[in-house]
Structure formats: structure tokens, C-alpha cells
Amino acid sequence: xxxxxxxxxxxxxxxxxxxxxxxxxxxxxxxxxxxxxxxxxxxxxxxxxxxxxxxxxxxxxxxxxxxxxxxxxxxxxxxxxxxxxxxxxxxxxxxx
Numbered sequence: 564x565x566x567x568x569x570x571x572x573x574x575x576x577x578x579x580x581x582x583x584x585x586x587x588x589x590x591x592x593x594x595x596x597x598x599x600x601x602x603x604x605x606x607x608x609x610x611x612x613x614x615x616x617x618x619x620x621x622x623x624x625x626x627x628x629x630x631x632x633x634x635x636x637x638x639x640x641x642x643x644x645x646x647x648x649x650x651x652x653x654x655x656x657x658x659x
Contacts, residue, residue, distance in 0.1 A: 599632035 583589050605625060627634070 599636060600629075601632075602629055605629055
């Protein structure tokens with residue numbers, strides 16, 4: 564193993580990211596994320612000042628519009644978690 568010049572090191576290009584073994588799944592994940600959250604983060608909603616403690620209704624409305632895709636996904640997930648066992652129980656018990 565050769566150390567080279569320690570006092571004046573030379574740096575080459577960094578390691579490359581390994582290629583994915585499932586490019587289809589990676590593409591689907593990125594498409595889903597762009598579908599759910601197409602808008603950029605509104606930076607003005609992030610208040611770094613500790614002195615401003617009140618939040619206006621417009622800020623809340625804009626933040627909810629920004630998070631609308633995630634809220635819809637959560638609502639669909641909760642409905643799926645509640646309705647799937649209920650429908651399965653009905654099919655098992657009633658044998659319709």
C-alpha cells in the first residue's frame with residue numbers, strides 16, 4: 564500500500580454511488596413522491612425567530628396546502644387499515 568505525499572495529498576474523484584439492482588422500483592418511488600409532493604417547500608413558513616409566537620391563518624392554510632398530498636395518503640391508509648379487516652370479517656362470518 565502506497566501512502567504517497569502525506570504533506571500535500573492529491574484527491575481524486577470520490578466514490579461513485581452503486582447502481583441500483585431495481586431501477587423500476589426506484590423510478591416508481593420517485594414518481595410517487597413527485598405526485599404526492601409536487602410543490603417546493605415554502606421557506607417563508609419556517610420561522611427561525613423565537614420571538615414570533617403567533618401563527619396566522621394564512622400560514623396554516625398554506626402549510627396544509629403544501630402537505631395536502633401527504634394528508635390524502637394518510638387518510639387512504641387509515642381507511643385501508645380500518646376497512647380491510649372489517650370487510651374480511653364480514654366475508655368470513657357471513658359467507659356472502
